[in-house]
Amino acid sequence: MGALQMPVDDCYRNMHAAFYRDVGAYRALLETPGCLRWDTAFHIFGGLGTGQGVEGVATVSQAIAGTKNIELEVSEYYTYLHPDPSTLPEPRLDPNVRVGSLSPAHVDLLNETWTYGGNARSRRYLAEVLGRFPNLCLQDGAGQPLCWALTDPFGTGTHGYTLPAHRRRGHMRTVLTLAARRAQARGFPAFGHTATGNQPMQRLQEELGHQRLPGLCHFILHNPGLGRAGP
Structure with missing residues (x-):
């Protein structure tokens, strides 16, 4: 059987997670040929380990997407964990x-x-x-x-x-x-993840007693216009 093909405009099912301590490893992932289908609407959500800077994932994604003329929408969340x-x-x-x-x-x-x-x-x-x-x-x-x-x-x-x-x-x-x-x-x-603007x-x-973990988790939507074009 062939691999399951996701619709190109379905950013809900085309979803990936990436959490790294090294921003260079995240960059290498995005630059790996065939790793992602850049012609589809998809999400990446993730973050970097402490000490890497909270903007790392979003900044790298924006830089690489810019070279491909791909639009992004970036949302920021806090991660809460109950011990x-x-x-x-x-x-x-x-x-x-x-x-x-x-x-x-x-x-x-x-x-x-x-x-x-x-x-x-x-x-x-x-x-x-x-x-x-x-x-x-x-x-x-x-x-x-x-x-x-x-x-x-x-x-x-x-x-x-x-x-x-x-x-x-x-x-x-x-x-x-x-x-x-x-x-x-x-x-x-x-x-769970809570939007940075959701104070309540x-x-x-x-x-x-939930503890807010260091840094931010970024939800990065690639090709949002393509995603909105579907039914």
Whole structure:
């Protein structure tokens, strides 16, 4: 069988991770012939070890993309890790709220509420994430989602969201606590990326004991115009 061919405009499935202590190694990776398909829309997310400078990954990507006349969009995130979720206090659930999971029937809701969603490619990606990786959801008495968090293909907590009508009730605190405990029980670290401008989520994670790791994680979208051109 031949290798799986990803659509050239699907930056959700064309995703790569690169974490290095040596910025030169990252540059060599990008310059390796055949390593990346520069004619597609794709993401690289990653960072450098401490002491390398927080701008290393983005700067190298921009320099190499510039030689190829490729447009980039760079987003910056903090990485948060909880050192021991077993120490988290027991969450208090509202009597009318129960813990559950999202199902494929909720994919349209996820696609509508995700910052990076709203199109057919993001919907397909979210459906795959729902089907393959853990998620956690708080539901009302009728089983309708109120607040949730997903896990992406890199094992990272993602798309944490509370419906506007149900905010300021401690739901996200409960979801983060339970998700961290479940990750630990499965033998995985409890970590995620939070946008540098999302101060409420940063404060909540720090209140719960999550530690912000040094430096920044960069999400670098290559050929964003190509990605937006699809359905």
